[in-house]
Amino acid sequence: MRISNISVVGLGKLGLCLANVLASKGFSVIGVDTDASKINQVNRGISPIFEPGLETLLQAHRARLSATVDYNQAIHNSDATFVVVPTPSEPSGGFSLGYVEQAMGKIGEALREKPGYHLIVLTSTVMPGSMEHLAPLLEERSSKVCGRDFGLCYNPEFIALGNVVRGLLRPDFVLIGESDERAGQELAQIQSYVCENDPPIERMNFVNAEIAKISVNSFVTMKMSYANTLAEICENVVGADVDQITTAIGKDKRIGSAYLKGALGYGGPCFPRDNIAFASFAKGVGAQGDLALMTHQINERQVKRITRIFVKENLHPPMKVGVLGLTYKPGTNVTEASQALMLARQLASEGFEIFVYDPALTNDSFRTDELRFKPTAEACIEATDVCIVATPWEAFKKINSSVFSDKFVIDCWRILNDDAIRNSSRYFPLGKSFNKKIPAVLA
Ligand SMILES: NC(=O)c1ccc[n+]([C@@H]2O[C@H](COP(=O)([O-])OP(=O)(O)OC[C@H]3O[C@@H](n4cnc5c(N)ncnc54)[C@H](O)[C@@H]3O)[C@@H](O)[C@H]2O)c1
Structure with missing residues (x-):
């Protein structure tokens, strides 16, 4: 392979993991970030972010990873550059290209003085149509020609926080939008080398890759909102149990069991915004993105689904409520768009x-x-009258069941499996017909 030195621009939740995974596979990696304190921490072998497995990788492969704020140094000492900077949502629903343009501009300027071919890969999530705009920007800043002097690829990731390192090493597939054959081929070689599961590599033009990226999250969230709708129905039907239904229908290959758990809604930095972007993109081209919009609307209703239980069961202030789990999912400290936090x-x-x-x-x-905040789950439960298991952290399964006695318990993910809790008339597992002795919660 031609490429042995790689630069990664943007050492955030995704970029720092990518830089470390590349270093762990033997590449010499230079990270670039505008945040000098991050650079400092990375160069001292300290991870500035919380992500399982990252600190270990950083410690083990420090010799092959350095970080700088200097674009020239990074570009001149690498053969390929991955760009993983933020693309925040805009009021229209689309994603801002501001940080990407800044980074690409600086990469272009650094390339001006650099001899030889360079591969530039954008990993940040962008709106369809963005890549076609970035190629001329790079050409203008570098005075070089895309497809001849440098190659440009779009290579978005489909990872989930809490599972980023594994997601980078073992993806279901690799998506590549390419400016030309050479650029796509070089990136495919890097990915084949890095990935441990020999994933299929789907190569295509820019716009197809851009649409494919936002389609994945839109489709996956549609399944989640569907399962949550089923869960809400089951809560209102005596004898109904969403798990039995989703386990059965998930066996149908046309449906599949992944992301088909009826519970609370989805959250995090990607799922909610990608759906809105999909609908906004559809509207922008004169098509209808109703399915994505409805998926989003259903998700927005999930907190209300829980507060209705409070009304129905006559649970009101000054009662004290304990919320177990605030992050948008287990394995991360991110609370962005977290349903648990919104509920609290x-x-x-x-x-x-x-x-x-x-x-x-x-x-x-x-x-x-x-x-x-309480220091332990038990202390949190003991201090309250109503307890909500809002994020399915594994540790919550091990809570001593005696602390739940005499509490109202709303188990959004049905993870408490102690019979004494489950048989209590005060136990409300979402997605199941609420205890027959208690009238079902009506819409
Ligand atoms: N985090 C995820 O789970 C995930 C998953 C899929 C896709 N993505 C996409 O990846 C992109 C990055 O997401 P993230 O979560 O890693 O963001 P982040 O905010 O955690 O990190 C971005 C990093 O880029 C740095 N940065 C900003 N402007 C810069 C510039 N001009 N030059 C150098 N560094 C710069 C910031 O200081 C920060 O360290 C976004 O487009 C996001 O949608 C993220």
Whole structure:
């Protein structure tokens, strides 16, 4: 392979993991970031972000990874550059290209003085049509020709926080949008070398790769909203159980069991916004993205589904509520668009006193006046009248069941498996007909 030195621009949640995975596979990696404190930490072998497996990789492969704020140094000492900078959502629903343009501009300027072919790979999620705009920008800044002096690829990732390292090493497939044959071929070689599961590599033009990227999350969230709709139906039908239904229908190959768990809604930095972007893109080209919009609307209703249980069961302030789990999923400390956090805040706004516990958060890392952190799950439950298991952290399965006695328990993910809890008339597993002795929650 021609490429042995790689630069990674943007050492955030995705970029730092990518840089470390590349270093772990033997590439010499130079990271670039505008945040000098991040650079400092990485160069001292400290991970500035929380992601399982990252710190270990960083420690093990430090010799092959360095970081700098200097684009010239990074570009001149590498043969390929991955760009993983933020693409925040805009009011229209699309993604801003601002940071990407800044980074590409600097890469272009650095390339001006660099002899030989260079491969540029954009990993950040962008709106369809963006790549066609970036090729001329790079040509203008570098005074070089795309497809001859440098190659440009779009190579988005489909990873989930908490599982980023594994997701990079073992993806279901690799998606490549390419400016030309050589660029795509070189990137495919890197990915084949890095991935441990020999994934299929789908190569295509820019726009098809761009549409494919936002389609994946839109489709996956549609399955989640479908399962949540089924769960809501089951809560209102005596004898119904969403798990039995999704386990059965997931066996149908046309449906599949992944992401078909009826529970709380989805959250995080990607799922909600990718769906809105999909609908906005469809509208922009004169098509109808109703399915994506409806998926999003269903997701927006999920917190209300829980607060209706409170109304129905006559649970009201000054009762105290414990929320177990605030992150948008287990294995991460990210709370962006977290349904658990939205639920906690909604109940706080209704006058409930809210106590929280999350294995990845403390009052110091998550400053808030409306939520009171407890040091353990047990302490959180003991302090409250109603307890909500909002994020399915494994540790919650091991909570001593005696602390739940005399509490109302809303188990959004049905992870508590102690019979004493399950048989209690105060136990509400989402997605199951609420205890026959208690009238079903009506819409
Ligand atoms: N995090 C994920 O799970 C995930 C998954 C799939 C796709 N993505 C996409 O990847 C991109 C990055 O996401 P993230 O979560 O890693 O973001 P992040 O905010 O965690 O990290 C971005 C990093 O880029 C740096 N940066 C900003 N402008 C820069 C510039 N001009 N030059 C150098 N560095 C710069 C920031 O300082 C930060 O360290 C986004 O487009 C996102 O949609 C993220």
